[in-house]
């Protein structure tokens with residue numbers, strides 16, 4: 001039976017009074033209440049004071065001293081912020097930035113036990129914040145799901161069931177799930193904070209990643225998938241934005257457990273709005289809406305991600321999500337090494353095998369994929385992806401365009417095969433000659 005979601009937490013009484021504020025640095029006294037007393041503008045003094053301490057711009061005792069000065073000057077009212085500047089606790093420029101932050105901070109959901117620090121990013125469906133879990137004094141990432149999710153009982157049950165199961169996974173390459181909950185009608189998901197960047201950010205900065213660098217990243221995701229698949233999870237949303245890299249270079253797969261619950265919701269939304277998410281990395285069986293997804297679905301998504309990393313382009317583009325998804329179903333893949341020079345044959349073969357249209361033609365498990373990646377990294381022949389020479393394909397290729405370069409970017413026949421064409425022609429000619437000689441001799 002699915003677990004029952006916890007009862008909603010009561011939202012705090014005022015924006016400056018987060019649950020975390022109990023142990024947080026919000027100042028006491030008149031200035032803590034609001035701008036009305038100190039005429040500090042639209043952002044409340046208490047929020048600014050809290051942000052100053054959280055950012056490490058000043059210790060709490062200096063803030064307290066500024067508050068004391070504010071109270072002492074009751075006869076000659078001064079702005080709290082002016083006192084901060086006079087005391088050189090912050091500069092005017094810093095104060096401007098803090099005010100902006102305090103303004104957006106007011107709209108952040110207050111979660112008891114957590115001090116929200118700043119926004120880390122936002123995706124199509126949710127926003128992620130950096131927060132401090134007060135009880136354990138540690139940084140965490142909190143994903144706040146949109147309100148529309150709270151109306152669907154099925155989604156909520158799935159969300160808790162999946163989240164609780166995901167929390168049992170423990171792997172160095174998976175972002176740990178720490179807590180699920182809700183405040184009012186908003187659900188949130190607390191996870192391990194990854195101090196680093198996403199693979200997407202990395203790709204945007206570097207345009208393309210080198211073979212080896214890309215394989216080293218993908219290897220770690222494959223290792224995460226091996227663990228998740230063994231525990232019965234299929235991620236369903238493998239993409240560069242769901243792969244985080246720590247400053248030390250450890251890759252962590254994010255949104256495990258969440259992806260399933262959300263993708264079901266997304267699919268439902270899609271039926272209504274006729275489009276959803278980013279379909280650049282979706283497997284053909286997911287496009288078809290298959291319910292019995294297996295490890296090859298994630299392997300396809302990871303293959304599409306690797307393709308993007310190596311070539312700087314997604315495997316299939318289109319005017320809208322429907323067109324992109326149709327390409328995943330029908331359009332032959334342009335081999336990555338045909339799009340970009342410098343990709344090794346084995347890396348290209350791995351990508352092609354990961355992105356086969358039929359799940360049965362792909363790696364059947366992350367273990368198989370890991371084996372080939374390790375062989376590729378060691379410069380040895382691959383075990384699974386090595387292409388057997390298809391004489392029929394070669395013969396037809398030779399007939400059609402033995403001497404011409406492949407011009408068509410969508411051509412499916414690999415340039416490696418074209419390179420072999422002269423040898424094949426000679427071989428076939430020798431064979432014909434032998435046959436003719438035999439016939440004559442008879």
Ligand SMILES: Nc1ncnc2c1ncn2[C@@H]1O[C@H](COP(=O)(O)OP(=O)(O)OP(=O)(O)O)[C@@H](O)[C@H]1O
Pocket residue numbers: 120121122123124125126127128141143175191192193194195198241242244254255277278
């Ligand atoms: N555990 C985490 N630690 C640090 N930053 C994170 C973490 N999880 C997510 N982020 C940041 O928050 C951003 C938004 O994440 P989110 O999962 O909501 O959306 P997405 O994966 O980028 O896109 P989509 O909505 O299409 O799934 C990420 O791109 C990343 O920068």
Ligand SMILES: [Mg+2]
Pocket residue numbers: 123241242254255
């Ligand atoms: Mg994500």
